[in-house]
Amino acid sequence: MAKLKAGEKFPDFTVNTNVLSQVKISQLVDNKPTFFWCLRYIGCTICRWDVHTLAQRYDEFVQKGVNVIVVMQSKPEIVQRDLNGQVLPFHLICDENEEIYKTLEFNSATTKEEFAPTDDAKARLAVKRAGVQAEGFVHGDYEGNEMQFPGFFAVDKDMNLTEVHYGEHIADIPTVDEMLSKII
Secondary structure (H helix, E strand, O other): OOOOOOOOEOOOOEEOEOOOOOEEHHHHHOOOOEEEEEOOOOOOHHHHHHHHHHHHHHHHHHHOOOEEEEEEOOOHHHHHHHHOOOOOOOEEEEOOOOHHHHHOOOOEOOOHHHOOOOHHHHHHHHHHHHHHHHHOOOOOOOOOOOOEOOEEEEEOOOOEEEEEEEOOOOOOOOOHHHHHHOOO
């Protein structure tokens, strides 16, 4: 499969979440407009802060009738352990074998310098690092592709892609505020 484009159908992978096994993505979408926020893994402090921020503000998406599903390269048991009893209000797909990332041809860095190559990237990363520090998150287990860039996909209730964004650096993904502004 090649990189996705707006207008195409999002693939209906069979996935595991942090609490469900062998479920179709269409069941998670549940006939609602949905944003897929594709991060790296739960042990990454920046990704953990993103998950934390989304959990705090998820009701804003619910009020606007939109689901958000997080995709990570983590094992379900590591997500559960690292969440330490926290129940997430959204589905977190555990793509530990990177099937989604590989099939959809996500971008990756080849060097650490490519993680934040521009001033804008460095500024976005600095905001996330400040959030990590304020919450006291510490790095956990390394999982998946450490050099993986994020991605963002928006689908309608029938899983037709309305927006596709493959990240070009580590912080190249919409923030919660930016995602909320996309809802009409």
